[in-house]
Amino acid sequence: MAMKDNSALTPGLAFDQPLLEKIESVPGLDVLVGSLERLMNWASTNSFFVFPMATSCCGIELMTVATGRFDVDRMGAVIRATPRHCDVMVVAGTITVKMAPRVKKLWDQMPEPKWCIAMGSCAISGDFYRDIYSVVPGIDTFLPVDVYIPGCPPNPDALYGGLMRLQDKIRARQAGTFEPREARPETAKMILPAVKRLEDGDRDPLLSQAQLAAAMGIGLNGRELHSHEQVVAVGNLAIGRNVLAAAYPQSDVEPVQEPAPQAKAEAVGGAEAAAEAP
Amino acid sequence: MTDQWIPAVVFLILAGIISSAMLIANAILGVRAKITPPDKLDTYECGEEPDGAAWIRFHPRYYLVALVFVVFDVEAAFLLPWALNIRGFGYWALVEMGAFLAILLLGWWYAVRKGALRWQ
Amino acid sequence: MTFSCLQPPPLPDPHIDLDAYEAGADLMVLNLGPQHPSTHGVFRIKLVLDGEIIVKAVSYPGYLHRGVEKLFEKLTYAQVTPIVDKNDYLSPMINEQAINMVFEAGLGIEVPRRARWMRTIIAELQRIASHLVAIGTFVLDVGGAIGGGASVFMYTFRERELILDIFEELTGARFHYNTHQVGGQRHDVPLGWDVKIRAAMDSIEKSMDLYDTLTSKNGIFRGRSLGVGVLGRDLALQLGLNGPVGRASGIDLDLRRDAPYHLYGELDVQVPVLTEGDCLARFRMRALEVRESIRLIRILLEDVPEGPIAALKPSKGPTAVKLKDGQWYVGVESPRGELGHYLIASAGANKGMSPYRLKIRPPSLHLVSLVPWLLPGNSLSDAIAILGSLDPVMGEVDR
């Protein structure tokens, strides 16, 4: 069915609200839209149904948040085990290459409006496992992440902080006053990780450049990905065979462009050259 | 004679309107995703590709369990109107409902002894 | 009252091929998949069901394989400890101790008495915390999140918080402590630590009685765990299960008593052994072990040895420890069974600073390899109870 792209009302969102549009179109009633939107925001932010994508240690901290001492029910959040009933997916733990397509499938099976929280440094960047052959370096290579909660494991108070950060983000986004995180210039030059990397002879450089391009496109320099611009597997990502790209067709939204392909080329070249010359 | 049935007809019409209104409103005004991913409508099987057909001949034992459930569901349906206006009936209604429940308890005990609920 | 029909089913052959089964049966394939609340982590079982009865269970681990043994080839001996924390994330302290004991066996150094005392008391505290999680999740699996099972789950996690506070006071972290190093400990015992431990032990002992009354007299709990998933003694031995699951099936083996390390030689560890081998026996075994650990901790708190807490100076850089060629195996009693490490050290690997090959023997891998043996013949709801009673930790299975 042809999707009328009425994203004027909901600029950065992956869902649109026909109710608001209908009310907006009636001449007299559009004064109601603001308060109605605030009511719907109040309802959705204060009743998160958390989908626990718990794979390893952070999953135990997620369970601890559900129990008596750090009761997450105080925020109205309930941990439900089926994707069909949930609207916040908390990815807690290391996501391996074998698990990534499953997490992607579960994310697709969740109804809109949905948000994603990367809990723990394994989900954010793969932590010290990120160079291992079987670990996905951070879930934002294949999922649009809204809130990152650092820590290994982040204690339950940090998870509370993350949920509240998500609430603020939802309110700001709905009200249209959300401006993406400005790129902190000093992090741009941290191209080479501090620990010297062993070179892998038979890994073709295209793979690394594609991964660099995908990672560069996300948040670090400027436009943060909106949740409806699903992350497209640019080229041949580091995730084993290109399972995710096959399972996920090219989205009709224009793909993530690199701001200055020329400037970045030698940055990438520089990274490769520096990596080769130990 | 016909005027006895007017409340029932009104009740039916109201039920039809309310249920269809809810369905239609949801279809028109409900929140909708801009891009529906391909395997959104797959059956949820813990993240795995569901393999094997579900269109198989199921065991008759499931039918037995469904029967026992229907019996006690209907019992609950009878309890509800009785409990709502028990004040008007006086004590005799209590005894009658007690007898009704006793008979159904007998039925439940028979089902358990015959092992209808247990998977032989 | 025990239900008469709960006699253990005969042990079916796990590698059954399906057409040998009743030919005309319509079998349904169901995935008890990677993301499922009762699989205690990411572990997939493909169940072939005939109605409610499981005909065949094929299990697929590996969803959390983080290549830890490959990572060891790059890290030096001092850097390995925080990595091993993340394997069995329900008892991180015991992982750290096991790995550092195999390095100390390689180096041949002797850990000072105070450090060994601290390791013993930390190991018992961690065993209680891990068993509390196991008790809570098993009752949650059997009783159901809404059907009353969650109450014991809430109580056990409240008790576990007491122990996490004790560890937080010692090391500063709730979880993943990195407090052990080659040759001893990194953090010394804080003031008033023993007062806190005694208070925690009293409250845990009181709540253990509460759990017993909540479960042993509950008809549904007994009905779902009595006589379910019976594990024979010889199969348990063959599979190498010498933890609580093995002891619930009659194997009288506990490495704390039979191959003593730390200060266990001086404590006479009373090892409870049950013979029924069903889910209820495994559950009661863990409750008995918590009481035994509480008793041991109270004995240990009597006299606290003085002296240094580490044989080597705390390793400044990661390069302080070097091992010559050789191979060693050291096994430790973890809350799930024998946690062992097979270390192959060689001067060639990173000039002797990294282990050449370090194989971890995870007890949970043997618990999970029980699935094809135990599940066929049981109903689907019993499968959830059996998995809950085995209490595997997937971080340790997949490493």
Next chain:
Amino acid sequence: MSPDLSAALTGLLGTDSVVNCGMIVPNNLHLPLATLLRDRGYTCYVTVCASHWPAQPALKGAPATEEHFEVATVLRDPTRRDAAHPDGSQTFSWRVSLAPGEAIASLTSLFAGADWQEREQYDLVGVHFAGHPDLRRLMMDEDWPGHPLRRDYAIDTPHAPWR
């Protein structure tokens, strides 16, 4: 070491001086030794550890070695430590060195626990176990290229910038 065990060992291997984790056993004696040990009390299967040793040029003092694999097996006898057996439960481990591509006998016929451990060693190091009921990959996907724990498999792959 009980007397009949040392007698059986000298019968089989010609020596009973057992250096724990150090004894090299030829490939054909691997299964007989395991059977012998299991019948004499070592009934608890502990672990198997395969390691890859690439070819080494002749270093100072050390002779050149060509590429080979090593499979170490550990068994344990579950005896209780009391007055009669003062040293309690002991482990027994031996090593078998294999040329590349050579298969080693699988212990699944003796111990059910060996099934998954051997599948994992085949998956990660690439050592073939002859007589294993279904030698499939345990950890990685079925079609994963290569065996990760071999020394020539890279530890790090060049990686996107720290974020």
